[in-house]
Amino acid sequence: xxxxxxxxxxxxxxxxxxxxxxxxxxxxxxxxxxxxxxxxxxxxxxxxxxxxxxxxxxxxxxxxxxxxxxxxxxxxxxxxxxxxxxxxxxxxxxxxxxxxxxxxxxxxxxxxxxxxxxxxxxxxxxxxxxxxxxxxxxxxxxxxxxxxxxxxxxxxxxxxxxxxxxxxxxxxxxxxxxxxxxxxxxxxxxxxxxxxxxxxxxxxxxxxxxxxxxxxxxxxxxxxxxxxxxxxxxxxxxxxxxxxxxxxxxxxxxxxxxxxxxxxxxxxxxxxxxxxxxxxxxxxxxxxxxxxxxxxxxxxxxxxxxxxxxxxxxxxxxxxxxxxxxxxxxxxxxxxxxxxxxxxxxx
DNA sequence: TCTTTCGCCCCTATTACCTCA
DNA sequence: CTTGAGGTAATAGGGGCGAAA
Numbered sequence: 159x160x161x162x163x164x165x166x167x168x169x170x171x172x173x174x175x176x177x178x179x180x181x182x183x184x185x186x187x188x189x190x191x192x193x194x195x196x197x198x199x200x201x202x203x204x205x206x207x208x209x210x211x212x213x214x215x216x217x218x219x220x221x222x223x224x225x226x227x228x229x230x231x232x233x234x235x236x237x238x239x240x241x242x243x244x245x246x247x248x249x250x251x252x253x254x255x256x257x258x259x260x261x262x263x264x265x266x267x268x269x270x271x272x273x274x275x276x277x278x279x280x281x282x283x284x285x286x287x288x289x290x291x292x293x294x295x296x297x298x299x300x301x302x303x304x305x306x307x308x309x310x311x312x313x314x315x316x317x318x319x320x321x322x323x324x325x326x327x328x329x330x331x332x333x334x335x336x337x338x339x340x341x342x343x344x345x346x347x348x349x350x351x352x353x354x355x356x357x358x359x360x361x362x363x364x365x366x367x368x369x370x371x372x373x374x375x376x377x378x379x380x381x382x383x384x385x386x387x388x389x390x391x392x393x394x395x396x397x398x399x400x401x402x403x404x405x406x407x408x409x410x411x412x413x414x415x416x417x418x419x420x421x422x423x424x425x426x427x428x429x430x431x432x433x434x435x436x437x438x439x440x441x442x443x444x445x446x447x448x449x450x451x452x453x454x455x456x457x458x459x460x461x462x463x464x465x466x467x468x469x470x471x472x473x474x475x476x477x478x479x480x481x482x483x484x485x486x487x488x489x490x491x492x493x494x495x496x497x498x499x500x501x502x503x504x505x
Numbered sequence: 506t507c508t509t510t511c512g513c514c515c516c517t518a519t520t521a522c523c524t525c526a
Numbered sequence: 527c528t529t530g531a532g533g534t535a536a537t538a539g540g541g542g543c544g545a546a547a
Contacts, residue, residue, distance in 0.1 A: 334535065335523070353515085375536060378515070383534085385516090 336376070340366045344373070348380050 336344070347354075347362055354362065354377055356370075363370040 336535080356513090372535080374514085376534095378517095379534065379536085381515085382517075 334372070336368075336372075340368065344376050344380070348377065352381055352384070353377065 343366060344362070347358075351358065354373065359370050359373050359377075362368075363373045366373070
């Protein structure tokens with residue numbers, strides 16, 4: 159029997175809760191697609207989250223930049239085995255590996271000392287029980303087999319938790335370290351929804367034995383990290399664009415110099431009229447109209463391929479604006495009526 | 506109906522702590 | 527053992543938005 163707990167509204171449960179085998183087996187690598195208007199949709203998202211409505215954002219109109227984040231959280235070996243499972247997904251029947259000293263009932267909660275038979279009242283008023291407590295709605299039993307190093311880390315975490323608990327009454331700032339399992343689950347949640355409504359937040363906090371505030375802060379920081387990462391990606395992309403355009407500019411400048419040199423050596427040839435290229439926006443035909451040209455005009459070749467033409471046009475204007483040559487590539491609204499009329503007449 | 510107040514949430518910048526090389 | 531860098535939880539301040547008065 160499998161108990162799948164829905165976080166938050168039934169209307170918008172975390173779908174990954176229904177993917178237990180997948181979670182148990184797949185690499186917890188993180189992949190997401192982000193549009194540029196991540197923050198622009200914030201108002202709507204907020205509205206949605208508050209209403210508990212559809213959390214899945216509509217994709218951005220712009221093609222998203224695929225961002226592959228390698229597992230930021232080192233995934234324990236057990237994540238890739240059938241041993242690992244989110245306890246709130248199944249019925250806590252975690253089968254430990256034979257010989258493993260880390261059997262079921264580890265009840266790891268790095269943020270609280272295991273206090274058997276006691277419950278804690280958090281500052282948020284949510285009763286949090288120790289993992290071993292019968293009051294607990296579930297056990298933080300990940301059944302993860304850990305290495306000695308991991309165990310040392312856990313001990314460290316516990317120590318820091320202890321310190322944190324001690325400091326909870328003091329004025330010093332507390333710094334808790336989330337366990338790998340907690341982080342992994344939060345990552346899964348984040349993949350589902352980058353924002354949480356209060357119900358989902360509370361449910362998540364309860365399941366992870368964290369305070370709702372901690373879940374909230376984690377999501378805030380996670381969004382900030384995502385945005386930072388996206389900014390880096392965008393920056394890199396713009397940098398490459400700039401390099402490409404610079405190179406294209408350089409190439410066109412060189413081409414212009416060659417043409418000028420050619421003009422100097424063959425003045426009569428260069429007195430041929432320049433060409434005005436005009437492309438019909440609807441049929442994408444290019445019409446050539448010969449115009450009267452001054453002696454300084456340059457000959458430019460272009461292409462009728464619309465996409466290539468647009469790129470060429472852009473870079474050409476960029477490059478040639480420096481010397482202000484008289485080259486025109488026009489896109490008129492419909493100056494091709496004569497062409498269409500002739501074509502119709504011919505047919 | 507408009508304005509004000511309040512609470513909640515988010516973002517951003519920053520701090521403080523922890524881990525690791 | 528020390529130290530500096532990097533990661534990240536936590537804090538502070540400010541703004542937007544909706545609900546209630």
